[in-house]
Amino acid sequence: MQLDKDDIERSLKKKGFLVHDTHHKYLIYKSTDGSRTRVRTKLSHGALPKTISDELINTMAKQCRLTKNEFINLV
Secondary structure, eight states, X not given: XXXXXXXXXXXXXXXXXXXXXXXXXEEEXXXXXXXXXXXXXXXXXXXXXXXXXXHHHHHHHHHTTOOHHHHHHHO
């Protein structure tokens, strides 16, 4: 399975993740009271590839402390 990088970013931002853009783009989840949580994932911001491979989906899920299926459902 592959997911579109822009779809992942857009979906996670709708669910409370904020973009922290340094040299790398991180999506950091903030709780409802506005405090940062330890849940975050790194999203490549290079031009290619536009789709995220199955292996990277699994890595992003682990960074968010979710199973791969839970991450896919979240997105």
